[in-house]
Structure formats: structure tokens, C-alpha cells
Amino acid sequence: MLKSSSQIPLGGNIIKPGNSSEYKTGNWKTFSPVWDKDKCAQCLICPVNCPENCIPVKEGKRLETNFDFCKGCGICSQVCPFGAIHMKKCQTS
Numbered sequence: 001m002l003k004s005s006s007q008i009p010l011g012g013n014i015i016k017p018g019n020s021s022e023y024k025t026g027n028w029k030t031f032s033p034v035w036d037k038d039k040c041a042q043c044l045i046c047p048v049n050c051p052e053n054c055i056p057v058k059e060g061k062r063l064e065t066n067f068d069f070c071k072g073c074g075i076c077s078q079v080c081p082f083g084a085i086h087m088k089k090c091q092t093s
């Protein structure tokens with residue numbers, strides 16, 4: 001039997017503000033950034049350019065990428081002036 005519109009779960013709606021952290025989207029990516037700590041000069045250009053805000057900064061230094069939310073866009077790799085990030089194809093299962 002067909003459901004009525006009131007019985008169908010909401011879709012495409014933000015029903016609670018500030019809930020994006022509950023949705024881990026990191027498995028969408030086909031390429032993943034690889035950070036070379038030895039080449040990194042801690043200029044902090046990559047964290048401010050990451051559209052997902054998934055490069056954490058603590059006490060003035062960037063830390064490892066939060067891969068739960070990184071979508072593999074490659075912007076961090078493009079903007080790094082020191083060649084400290086390269087993109088690597090993700091393994092497929």
C-alpha cells in the first residue's frame with residue numbers, strides 16, 4: 001500500500017542547525033591529500049583555503065587532515081607553496 005506524504009521521512013531538509021559534523025563525508029573522495037611534515041613550513045595557507053575546514057590548527061601549527069570530512073578536492077595541494085601536500089588516488093575495494 002502506498003504511503004501518504006506525512007508518512008514519508010523528510011529528505012533534503014536541514015531539520016537541525018549545526019548538524020554537518022554528524023555527517024562524515026570523507027568516503028566520497030577518490031583522491032586523498034598526503035601531507036609531508038618535513039617539507040611543511042607551517043605557513044598555514046592550506047587550512048584557510050580548505051573548503052571543508054578539515055585541516056586542524058593547534059597552537060599556530062597545522063595538524064594531520066581530518067579524513068572523516070576531507071573530500072579530496074586537492075585545493076590544499078594546489079595552494080601549498082612548499083610542495084608539502086600531494087594527492088594520492090584512494091584504494092578502491
Ligand code: SF4
Nearest residue numbers: 050070071073074076
Ligand atoms: S583535499 Fe580539499 S577537503 Fe581535503 S584537506 Fe585538502 S583542501 Fe581540504
Ligand code: SF4
Nearest residue numbers: 040041043044046080
Ligand atoms: S600550505 Fe604547505 S607549508 Fe603551508 S601549512 Fe600547509 S602543508 Fe604546510
